[in-house]
Amino acid sequence: MKFIRRGTDFFEIFDGMGKNLVQASTKLVAFFEDFNNMESKIKEIQDLEHDNDLLTHEVIRKLNQTFLTPIDREDIHSLASRMDDILDLMWGAAQRAQLFKLKESTKEAVALAKTLAVMVELVYRTFRYLRDKKYSFIQDCCVEIHGLENEGDEIFRSTLGRMFDEVKDPILIIKWKEIYENLESATDRCEDVANTLESIVLKYA
Numbered sequence: 369m370k371f372i373r374r375g376t377d378f379f380e381i382f383d384g385m386g387k388n389l390v391q392a393s394t395k396l397v398a399f400f401e402d403f404n405n406m407e408s409k410i411k412e413i414q415d416l417e418h419d420n421d422l423l424t425h426e427v428i429r430k431l432n433q434t435f436l437t438p439i440d441r442e443d444i445h446s447l448a449s450r451m452d453d454i455l456d457l458m459w460g461a462a463q464r465a466q467l468f469k470l471k472e473s474t475k476e477a478v479a480l481a482k483t484l485a486v487m488v489e490l491v492y493r494t495f496r497y498l499r500d501k502k503y504s505f506i507q508d509c510c511v512e513i514h515g516l517e518n519e520g521d522e523i524f525r526s527t528l529g530r531m532f533d534e535v536k537d538p539i540l541i542i543k544w545k546e547i548y549e550n551l552e553s554a555t556d557r558c559e560d561v562a563n564t565l566e567s568i569v570l571k572y573a
Contacts (some may be wrong), residue, residue, distance in 0.1 A: 378430065378437065378444055379499040385423050385451045386492035392416040393485035396458050400477040403470065410462045417459040424452040439498075439568055446564045453557045454488065461550035468543040476527040477544075480551040483520045487513050487558040494565055503573040510562040520555035524548055 392413050399409045427448040431441055461481075465473075490509045497505040527548055535541050 378427065379495065381423050381427055381430070382447065382451070382495045382498075385420050385448070386495050388416045388420045388423070389451060389455055389488045390485075390492050392455055392458050393481070393488040396462060397478065397481045397485050399462050399465075400473045400481045403465065403473055406466050410459070410466055413455075413459050413462050417455045420452055420455045424448050440571070443564055443568050447561060450557050450560045450564065451491070454491075454554050454561075457550045457554035457557065458484070461547050461554070464543070464547050464550065468547075470543065474527075474544065476523060476530075477547065477551065479523050480520060480527075480548065480555070483516055483523065484551060484554050484558070487516045487520075487555055490516075491558055491561050494562075498565065498568065501572070503569045506565050506569055510566050513558055513562040517555050517559040520552055524552040 395409060395413050395416075399406070399413070427444065431437070431444060437444055490513050494506045494509045497503070497509070528545065531541050531544060535544075
């Protein structure tokens with residue numbers, strides 16, 4: 369649990385959430401690269417997810433107490449909610465691998481996790497630009513995020529096609545399909561963040 373000092377502003381909270389996302393995405397890649405020590409790796413991601421929940425609640429609390437906000441209230445709420453969703457989905461993907469008692473990962477899961485990690489790093493970078501009002505840099509990052517989301521969609525679609533063609537165990541297909549859907553949904557939430565940021569740029573640039 370992070371200690372949030374009195375007077376902390378929204379951008380500081382977003383910075384904390386962004387750092388949690390970056391750490392979690394790195395741990396998620398390591399998780400899908402090697403299922404050894406699965407329980408301890410999931411616990412590390414879960415701890416970051418729990419911390420982001422607390423930070424999300426802090427954003428909501430500050431919104432209820434703050435009359436003037438640095439950007440529109442609905443945009444602050446949207447950004448916090450989507451960032452919380454991203455980490456929830458990361459944890460969900462890892463947790464399901466343990467719940468389903470999977471013994472080996474797949475190169476496609478690693479590829480999706482790596483794509484997500486790059487997107488998360490870009491999301492984190494945009495919040496620094498937002499604080500500094502470097503709107504053109506935000507737009508550049510958002511373009512990259514959209515491109516990576518398309519790559520994630522392609523990995524997801526081709527992976528499902530390959531599974532239905534090659535994997536004979538229908539239960540195994542169902543298990544991995546759910547994990548891939550969590551990872552792909554996390555990339556979607558990253559794109560949602562980018563969409564909100566682009567809306568902010570249009571309002572303030």
